[in-house]
Amino acid sequence: MQKIRVGVVRGGPSSEYDVSLRTGENVLRNLDRDKYIPIDLLLTKDGEWVMGGVQQSFSNIVPHLDVVWNALHGAYGEDGKIQQLFEKFGIPYTGSRALSSAIGMHKGLAKDRFVEYGLTVPHGDIVLEGANIADAAFEIYRNRQLPLVVKPVTGGSSIATTIVYSLEELGDAITLAAKYGDVLVEEFIAGQEATVCVIDGGVKGEFLVLYPIEIVPPSTKPFFDYETKYDGSTEEICPGRFTLATHSLLRDLAVKAHKSIDARHYSRTDFMISPKGIYTIEINTLPGLTSESLFPKALSAGRVEFSDFLEHVLSLSLTSNR
Incomplete structure (x- = not known):
């Protein structure tokens, strides 16, 4: 069987450049070499494309690819812009489409969609x-x-x-x-922090919802900030120490959030569980996939191999209308 050429795009012009490098590195490391040919594509902070150590135009890169794994985070990679570029060249790619990405990236627009789907959000x-x-x-x-x-x-x-x-x-x-x-x-919503990962199933309208993760920042930090996301000081408990009813409700709410912006392939939604109810904070259409990130930890807790997750998402991206 001919191997599939997967271009893993990482870097980018956003403030999350370093996180993207690590996400892309983890994807490249875990692609099954028996099925895929991983191709490292660096997008520099200045917007230059580099493949094989050589700077070149994206139009010259496209003929070497069968599909793109979008490992960018933040501006340009997660806001619909690079999705438009992929669509312009007709190259399949992982993650949400351009409009869904733009809505998910804009916290105000996303909150409006959450409310339409009956989710509770902070004022x-x-x-x-x-x-x-x-x-x-x-x-x-x-x-x-x-x-x-x-x-x-x-x-x-x-x-x-x-x-x-x-x-x-x-x-x-x-x-x-x-x-x-x-x-x-x-x-500010005081309470327990939780996050839930959703993966599209093989049949449209079906989803795999992973165990909710309970996030416990160190006592010196009031919330899960940038530093505690990656320095190992936060306790990330999966499955979270919630009641069965809360587990079930969190999973239902995560699917609603995913559907509310028409997210595709996978997403992660953050929640606050307070005495007043469960608040939907934001959705991540390209959540981090570094070795320290929450998504791989949820996969591991659900006994889903990271390489199997990658293969599943690539299969979805190569299937028309998915």
């Missing part, structure tokens, strides 16, 4: 890029109860995400997050 406000930060901060301070969570609307890996307890902190946090564009300011 919040968006500060548009270029707005007067002092005025915006004061207006939010007058109308919202502290503490508040401040983060970029289109960011990932909790980059520039802050919990604030005063007007001064609110202004500083908006300034920090505004470096990445529009800013989302929303109510």
Whole structure:
């Protein structure tokens, strides 16, 4: 049987460049060499394509590929832009399509879809890029109860995400997050953090939902921030220590979130479990697949080999209309 040539795209211009390198490295390492020819495709921070150590145009790379594994994270890789490039050249690729990616990446638009599907989300406000930060901060301070969570609307890996307890902190946090564009300011939901991974099944409309993961940041950190995501200090318990009813509800909500933006192949949705109910925080259409990432840990807990997951998603991407 002829081997399938898989171009693994990693790097990219976003602030999650280093995470993407590690995701791509893990994918490259675990592709079955009996079935696939892995091709390392580096997209530099400046937007240059490199294959085999040689810089070249994407149009010259395409004839060497049968399918692309999109291992990018954040801007350009997760917001629909690179998906449009793949579609322009007619190359199959893993992950959600362009529109679903754009919606999932934009926390405001995604929250609107969640609400349409009956999910509970934190109340919040968006500060548009270029707005007067002092005025915006004061207006939010007058109308919202502290503490508040401040983060970029289109960011990932909790980059520039802050919990604030005063007007001064609110202004500083908006300034920090505004470096990445529009800013989302929303109510802080206290409770247990959880995340759930969803994988499309072999039949459209069927899903494999992995065990919910309970996330316990170190006592010195109020939430699962960028540092604790990758330094090993956070306790990630899978299956999480939830009641059976909560396990079941989390899985149902994750499927609803996945369907609400028409996500494809796989996704991971973050939740907060509070006395007031379960809040859907955000969806990740290209969650990290590094050896330290949550998705591989959930696969392992469900006794799904990472290489089998890769093969399944590649099979879906090579199947028309999937």
